[in-house]
Amino acid sequence: MGLPLRLRAALVSVLLLVVFLLAWQAGTAGFRGGGAGLPAGMDPEYAKLMGITASSSTSAMPSPGDVGKQLWALLSDPFYDKGPNDKGLGIQLAFSLGRVLLGYGGAVLVAIPLGFVIGMSPLMSRALDPFIQVLKPISPLAWMPLALYTIKDSAVSAVFVIFICSVWPMLLNTAFGVASVRREWLNVARTLEVGPLKRAFTIILPAAAPTILTGMRISIGIAWLVIVAAEMLVGGTGIGYFVWNEWNNLSITNVIIAILVIGVMGMILDQILAYVARLVTFPE
Amino acid sequence: MSAYLSIEGIARRFRTPKGTNTVFEDLWFAMDKGEFACVIGHSGCGKTTVLNILSGLEEPDGGVVIMDGQAIDGPSLDRAVIFQSHALLPWKSVLGNVAYAVASRHKDWSREKVRAHAERFIEVVGLKGAEHKRPAELSGGMKQRVGIARALSIEPKMLLMDEPFSALDALTRGTLQDEVRRICVETGQTVFMITHDVDEAIYLADRIVLMTNGPQASIAEIVENPLPRDRRRLDLHKQPDFYALRNHLIDFLVERSRVLRDSPPAGYDRRRPPVVRPTLATEPVGALSPRRTAGG
Numbered sequence A: 001m002g003l004p005l006r007l008r009a010a011l012v013s014v015l016l017l018v019v020f021l022l023a024w025q026a027g028t029a030g031f032r033g034g035g036a037g038l039p040a041g042m043d044p045e046y047a048k049l050m051g052i053t054a055s056s057s058t059s060a061m062p063s064p065g066d067v068g069k070q071l072w073a074l075l076s077d078p079f080y081d082k083g084p085n086d087k088g089l090g091i092q093l094a095f096s097l098g099r100v101l102l103g104y105g106g107a108v109l110v111a112i113p114l115g116f117v118i119g120m121s122p123l124m125s126r127a128l129d130p131f132i133q134v135l136k137p138i139s140p141l142a143w144m145p146l147a148l149y150t151i152k153d154s155a156v157s158a159v160f161v162i163f164i165c166s167v168w169p170m171l172l173n174t175a176f177g178v179a180s181v182r183r184e185w186l187n188v189a190r191t192l193e194v195g196p197l198k199r200a201f202t203i204i205l206p207a208a209a210p211t212i213l214t215g216m217r218i219s220i221g222i223a224w225l226v227i228v229a230a231e232m233l234v235g236g237t238g239i240g241y242f243v244w245n246e247w248n249n250l251s252i253t254n255v256i257i258a259i260l261v262i263g264v265m266g267m268i269l270d271q272i273l274a275y276v277a278r279l280v281t282f283p284e
Numbered sequence B: 001m002s003a004y005l006s007i008e009g010i011a012r013r014f015r016t017p018k019g020t021n022t023v024f025e026d027l028w029f030a031m032d033k034g035e036f037a038c039v040i041g042h043s044g045c046g047k048t049t050v051l052n053i054l055s056g057l058e059e060p061d062g063g064v065v066i067m068d069g070q071a072i073d074g075p076s077l078d079r080a081v082i083f084q085s086h087a088l089l090p091w092k093s094v095l096g097n098v099a100y101a102v103a104s105r106h107k108d109w110s111r112e113k114v115r116a117h118a119e120r121f122i123e124v125v126g127l128k129g130a131e132h133k134r135p136a137e138l139s140g141g142m143k144q145r146v147g148i149a150r151a152l153s154i155e156p157k158m159l160l161m162d163e164p165f166s167a168l169d170a171l172t173r174g175t176l177q178d179e180v181r182r183i184c185v186e187t188g189q190t191v192f193m194i195t196h197d198v199d200e201a202i203y204l205a206d207r208i209v210l211m212t213n214g215p216q217a218s219i220a221e222i223v224e225n226p227l228p229r230d231r232r233r234l235d236l237h238k239q240p241d242f243y244a245l246r247n248h249l250i251d252f253l254v255e256r257s258r259v260l261r262d263s264p265p266a267g268y269d270r271r272r273p274p275v276v277r278p279t280l281a282t283e284p285v286g287a288l289s290p291r292r293t294a295g296g
């Protein structure tokens, strides 16, 4: 086996996927074996009256082929808009991404400067610690009623929930990264008479950047987890709402597709931050 | 006559759970411009603390240090530090590290001018061709060269070195000692250096400061180097006075650094510690015998 590890791993991945799809196919084939699913001796006409075939054809588990076909259909026209309950997958995804980026962006703007302050000042670190300890473990969705009540706008409330859940990992990582910048690097800046602002940007920021990026990566993962749940609650638009809506329509095919899309999008967001993290990481 | 650098009665104390730890107090020492001084003493006696006070990174709990007519109050570009751990910024290239120092010194310089200046000093320490490497790609000796280039590039009034070569292998240490000596002699650089390597002190220093053990360390003696100024590292041991000097230093580290703290000689004056100049004539070579110390 002279193949490089990466290639072998890829082969195994493909193999696992094929096995999974075959098992899925085999599992769903049973549901739709013509009249085989009907109770023995039942007249098909009678069965139709009873609604057995009618319901089984829509609520039964779709086969991989069905999902593939539907996926193709949805992806080939992702941006159509036929009213509030029928929008393209791309539009729904864009709504969700927009909310995540707004909430997450706001969290970056708050968490990184505040993390700097906490990391550089032992006083602020101790003073703010009790608040952070209490606020951090609160499930972001627990904020939802309060957000809806005070903000009154469901879309903004979802953004707020994203903000509140993304802020903690970034805040704590930034504070930790800033506080653990090596003393000798700070001493270099001091002996070169580098001013505080320049020191923050040329020494502390690059030194803490890998730790900050780790926090940002954790945060984007949490934000993407939370947006789906938040949109199920507030409704209206977004990929989370799409999942809920398709469940109400009993379209399991669309639910599966949405799950797939959520997973892929989450992976893309994570990989973007992993890439940025690689840019700012330095070997020692 | 006033000295270029004057340490005037400095003290440093740390508060510990077991009471106050006085590292040293009422410490006096003066240096002339262009002089190379080495400090020798056992680990923990307070050498780094003295150097940190000279650099301005630490404040003394008493006394002052005057440099070129001005009291030191905080770090300054006038005094460059070469750290034992080289302290390079790992996210910057060799050029980036040196240029950072140059740009801090000359805030009004253009990018090109900063770069040209930095490149000149990278060449001085023999790192031409490695400008774009990151510190992680360099050997220990090369990293320390960058540290030296960075310190020299700001053309400081004084160079402070804390055991700069102790982490290097003997061969690399030797070449770096040669280069530091060449550069310092050529440019008339004033240097204060800590070392625990007796041969390094003999090769580099004009005067060697002997510190007693801590706590409450003091300067036991100031040793003048009797070796000629044009000495070379590889035939140092052929100098007539070499062994007299070396034995004197080793004898101090082995025995007298402890004895002299506990029982200072009669008439010992902290402001003017005894100055000795061990030569073949004053020190009978071969034996670690009780010695006569010339008065200061």
Ligand SMILES: Nc1ncnc2c1ncn2[C@@H]1O[C@H](COP(=O)(O)OP(=O)(O)O)[C@@H](O)[C@H]1O
Binding pocket: B014, B021, B023, B041, B042, B043, B044, B045, B046, B047, B048, B049, B050, B214
């Ligand atoms: N930050 C500090 N807090 C408490 N004690 C310290 C601190 N820094 C140094 N010391 C004490 O000062 C003494 C001298 O330390 P140092 O100057 O590093 O010695 P040397 O460089 O000669 O080995 C040591 O005994 C050490 O315990």
Ligand SMILES: [Mg+2]
Binding pocket: B047, B048
């Ligand atoms: Mg030390």
